[in-house]
Amino acid sequence: MLLVDIVLPGLVLGGMYALIALGLTLQYGVARIMNLSYGESLVAAAFGAFSLYSGLGLSPLAALLLAVPVAMVLNWLLYRFLLERLMRRGKDRGAQEIDSILVTFGVLFVIQGAMLVAFGGQYYSYSYLSIPLTIMGSTLAVNRLVALVFAALVGGAVYLALTRTRIGTAVRAIAVDANAARLVGIDVAALSGLAFAFGGGLVAVGGVLISMFLTFNAAMGVVFTMKALVVVIMGGVGNVIGALVAGLLLGVVETAVARLVDPGLTLAATYALFLGVLVIKPTGLFGRAAS
Amino acid sequence: MTASVRILLWCAGLAIAACLVTYPLYANGYYLALGISVLYFTILSTAWAMFSGPTRYISLATVAFFGLGAYTAAVLGETMPWPVVLLAAAGVGALTAAITGLSTLRLSGIYFVIFSFGLAELIRQLVIWYEVNIHKSVGRYLFSAVTQDVLYWQLLGLTAIVFLVGWMLGRSRYGLALRAIGADETAASHSGIDATRVKLGVFILSATFMAVTGAVMAPRWTYIDPAIAFNPTISFQVVIMALLGGAGSLFGPVLGVIPLVLLFEVLTATLPNHFSIVLGVIFVFIVMVLPNGVIGLFGPSRWRVPAGGPAAAPARGSDAPLLAVDGVSKSFSGLRAVDGVSFTVTPGEIIGIIGPNGSGKTTLLNTLSGALRPSSGTIRLGGTVLNGLRAHQIARLGLARTFQLVRVMPDLTVAENVAAARLFSTSTGSGATPSELLDLVGLAKMQEAPASELTYIDQKRLELARALALQPRLVLLDEWLAGLNPSELETGIALIAKLRDRGLTIIMVEHVMDAIRALCSHCIVMNAGSVIARGTPEAVLSDPKVVAAYLGGDDA
Numbered sequence: 001m002l003l004v005d006i007v008l009p010g011l012v013l014g015g016m017y018a019l020i021a022l023g024l025t026l027q028y029g030v031a032r033i034m035n036l037s038y039g040e041s042l043v044a045a046a047f048g049a050f051s052l053y054s055g056l057g058l059s060p061l062a063a064l065l066l067a068v069p070v071a072m073v074l075n076w077l078l079y080r081f082l083l084e085r086l087m088r089r090g091k092d093r094g095a096q097e098i099d100s101i102l103v104t105f106g107v108l109f110v111i112q113g114a115m116l117v118a119f120g121g122q123y124y125s126y127s128y129l130s131i132p133l134t135i136m137g138s139t140l141a142v143n144r145l146v147a148l149v150f151a152a153l154v155g156g157a158v159y160l161a162l163t164r165t166r167i168g169t170a171v172r173a174i175a176v177d178a179n180a181a182r183l184v185g186i187d188v189a190a191l192s193g194l195a196f197a198f199g200g201g202l203v204a205v206g207g208v209l210i211s212m213f214l215t216f217n218a219a220m221g222v223v224f225t226m227k228a229l230v231v232v233i234m235g236g237v238g239n240v241i242g243a244l245v246a247g248l249l250l251g252v253v254e255t256a257v258a259r260l261v262d263p264g265l266t267l268a269a270t271y272a273l274f275l276g277v278l279v280i281k282p283t284g285l286f287g288r289a290a291s
Numbered sequence: 292m293t294a295s296v297r298i299l300l301w302c303a304g305l306a307i308a309a310c311l312v313t314y315p316l317y318a319n320g321y322y323l324a325l326g327i328s329v330l331y332f333t334i335l336s337t338a339w340a341m342f343s344g345p346t347r348y349i350s351l352a353t354v355a356f357f358g359l360g361a362y363t364a365a366v367l368g369e370t371m372p373w374p375v376v377l378l379a380a381a382g383v384g385a386l387t388a389a390i391t392g393l394s395t396l397r398l399s400g401i402y403f404v405i406f407s408f409g410l411a412e413l414i415r416q417l418v419i420w421y422e423v424n425i426h427k428s429v430g431r432y433l434f435s436a437v438t439q440d441v442l443y444w445q446l447l448g449l450t451a452i453v454f455l456v457g458w459m460l461g462r463s464r465y466g467l468a469l470r471a472i473g474a475d476e477t478a479a480s481h482s483g484i485d486a487t488r489v490k491l492g493v494f495i496l497s498a499t500f501m502a503v504t505g506a507v508m509a510p511r512w513t514y515i516d517p518a519i520a521f522n523p524t525i526s527f528q529v530v531i532m533a534l535l536g537g538a539g540s541l542f543g544p545v546l547g548v549i550p551l552v553l554l555f556e557v558l559t560a561t562l563p564n565h566f567s568i569v570l571g572v573i574f575v576f577i578v579m580v581l582p583n584g585v586i587g588l589f590g591p592s593r594w595r596v597p598a599g600g601p602a603a604a605p606a607r608g609s610d611a612p613l614l615a616v617d618g619v620s621k622s623f624s625g626l627r628a629v630d631g632v633s634f635t636v637t638p639g640e641i642i643g644i645i646g647p648n649g650s651g652k653t654t655l656l657n658t659l660s661g662a663l664r665p666s667s668g669t670i671r672l673g674g675t676v677l678n679g680l681r682a683h684q685i686a687r688l689g690l691a692r693t694f695q696l697v698r699v700m701p702d703l704t705v706a707e708n709v710a711a712a713r714l715f716s717t718s719t720g721s722g723a724t725p726s727e728l729l730d731l732v733g734l735a736k737m738q739e740a741p742a743s744e745l746t747y748i749d750q751k752r753l754e755l756a757r758a759l760a761l762q763p764r765l766v767l768l769d770e771w772l773a774g775l776n777p778s779e780l781e782t783g784i785a786l787i788a789k790l791r792d793r794g795l796t797i798i799m800v801e802h803v804m805d806a807i808r809a810l811c812s813h814c815i816v817m818n819a820g821s822v823i824a825r826g827t828p829e830a831v832l833s834d835p836k837v838v839a840a841y842l843g844g845d846d847a
Contacts (some may be wrong), residue, residue: 109571271413
């Protein structure tokens, strides 16, 4: 059935987008860093999972145990040694934003260059749990379902951590107003670094899960950065539920365009959707009113 | 500068120009190609900095316009004369910039960066889709008679034009307006600058140069496909070059172009595989170490302030109300912040608006100055209805304001802050010059200081001078006296009294009751969005309702 053919893979894809966007909204919403090297980190994690699987026969789900801590440490170092300095230097939010965009641009090229040297420009994929499964007359590979379940588990855990723990509440306070958070005794610098590292961990999860069912190459990180940004901005910066809804929406719209119009226009559809939201409601579908 | 030095400089300039023009005659193919690269990146980054430098809108759409120009040349190049092709490319670039700019230039910061990057990708995708589905072939061949020499000369001519236009723009009022917008867009629009139109105009200008550059460069490739014409690396390289040189000044970007083009040339020859790693490291290095670019090392550049016309003396006379506010309300979803407020202001008087915090005073001022649109009611200034007009239009009609949280344009000097309010002033007549205004508020000695270095009090003075520079009929002062110490307060009250004696009409929101008593002929007291009392200061301050609003009633 056509509808199920669109909605089911759309939701799987959308779930991935929501997970990736969740990490970006932590980095941007809390640590105030617009990390343009985000997609490159994702692809790097995908390459990591690929190497572990094809070299050591390690299952991608086990690879998560390695990839996530490594990504968190690397992101924390990036924050601590480059980005925090810019945050202190910037006169206002605008200057900080521009500086962080420019520096992470540089980081983007470094990561991408390193991957090109190591893996070249060709596409990679591997076959893990690619067993077809029929659901409501529509066929889906098991690896996609596993990825979706994992994304839901991780996303749910992050949501609970943000809303039900002391540290999570402090992190949300920083997202609302960093200066006010400082006044009530929250260590903004340390927690921002933690949130940034956490966002990096989430993108590693996304990268490993995506590598299970998509082909990828060293140059496609930018596409993921753009999609994560589109989701974050559509959902409203710092809004977890908004990111979830916007991610699912984007996944379904892309699948629908690929299926019904032309696969070559999926990216165009993404941007058209994004520009439409920006023009009509710049604070996002679920965003707070502009300050 | 003595005459002989001047002659020497002219000779040096002419010699350099002669070298540049005759370059293809003595440079061989490799060096000519290098010269072409330097020139086209010079045009692109100068055009980029023309818009992005002063506004700090980081645009990654360079390659969108460049690629459109190149494609226009590829499509039309063999059927039409070359000048027509260049004009068509300019038109396509300008039109695309106009359409996209109109809908998106109100986005700022990260939204604009992402939008501009998305724009380049979107256009590339659409071109690919068109070529695959309609044209049935992705690449196009462009055979043209343009030799490398001619290509070089075209680029050189275009470089001269981009510098000339940039120089003229910097000297024109639009140059200062653009920098004022970059420094504080809200303050700029309340100084009578139409932020949207100025940004859009310069964005289109910059995009036009990029598109023409793309068209001029197209014959160099012979074969064009979207991956070549819309290569996103070009956008990044342009940004990094402009930033290295310094995007804040006209000749900054070229200082970044020359070393980086040479470096990239060496890199592609020696380390082709590590090119992008090195590019990234340079990028990080520039942002961390040289935030103002190479040109920033030579100290801040001095911009010429366009001479302002003389200020008009505010008209005094008729008893017809200058401002008539009738039943104005403003709601924020459920909350009625201002509820059916009516009052009139006659020329030459000072009206005080008082009331507890959160009673809607600043919201009322915001509806008057166009920062907010009233939900209902009408506002007339000397007979003109202000409802629905934008902030810069209201400012040009002669309604100036200061802000509760002081807003100066930090990157501009004190004199430029005042001059910015004069740029689009329509009034003519005799009156105070900007330096007389600065003298009036006591900032005469600080004219060349950057506004960000002023103390809080001096920033408030500067804001007042900027408001007066609009040659206003009515000035709104939003807690202008707040935070002053007793002696400063005395000076401040005397200054406002002096303005009134010169015939200026003033509405002041204030918590300093001494000032209200000393200055205001008439007071309006607001509480919870409505007017609860009006009359002379003595009368309203002893009104039991007013006392209850400030101190709480019996039952509180």
